[in-house]
Amino acid sequence: MKLERPLVVFDLETTGTWIEKDKVVDIAMQRFEVDGTEQSFYRRVNPGIPIPLRVQEIIGITNEDVQGSPRFNEVAHAIVEFIGDADLGGFNVERFDIPLLQRELTAVGVSLDMSNRKIYDAQTVYHLNQKRDLTSAYQFYCKKELVDAHSAVADVTATCEVIKAQVDAYSETDPPAITELEKFKYVPTGDFYDADRKFRWWNGKLYMMFGKYAKQYSLQELVDKDAGYLAWILRADFSAQIKELIEQALRGEFPDPPTA
Secondary structure, eight states, X not given: XXXXXOEEEEEEEESOSOTTTOOEEEEEEEEEOTTSOEEEEEEEOOOSXXXXXXXXXXXOOOTGGGTTSOOHHHHHHHHHHHHTTOEXXXXXXXXXXXXXXXXXXXXXXXXXXXXXXXXXXXXXXXXXXXXXXXXXXXHHHHOOOOTTTTOHHHHHHHHHHXXXXXXXXXXXXXXXXXXXXXXXXXXXXXXXXXXXXXXXXXXXXXXXXXXXXXXTSBHHHHHHHOHHHHHHHHHSSOOHHHHHHHHHHHTTOOOOOOOO
16 A cells, blocks of 8 residues: 555444433554554443443443543644654544544534645545445345346336345344344444434433534533523424423423433
């Protein structure tokens, strides 16, 4: 791999996927120099907040695992020093790892200048070059060409065949059962409370994702800070689910966070 500038490929493991709130738990970096030499960097970090059980299961790191690890402010300077003047690479770094890392650095008074760096995001390259539609799924699972794609009848027929092929490929039961596909269900690490994504769970509390208090205060805090704003929501054009949530909050009643 010929380089014109040093390149640091990195990955973060975090307490969740909320860029504005979640914390770094693990950071690994590999630095490639123009002359072909390489350096590695790895730190485990105590995020200072509980790692949700769901996230522990995904990343394989428990709250006990980070107890003796340094806090982010203790490793921030070392991270920036290792990156130096290098370009950055990774998988989904443009949308997640880089903005979360920058937010964590800024919070502890450390800056990472991005103005002259190039970003090489393997996910972006992959998504732009590999089709991820029904036609490609039909070819991959069924070894067939999809004729009349985007015709409702052709699409639903092909989808049925794809699902059957997936059951055959991934089921561990005899006979193969469609319920086996449930293990592939996407499980978000930062759940939204409602279908309209107006409130989101973080660290066991609900945060408003809209308006002047977006991402700033928990619902419990807003009851004390500005109950009048919450009362306005009851008069405005919001879903019945949201209005019920606000009515209960104003009575001092709050829903329990998801546990699984």
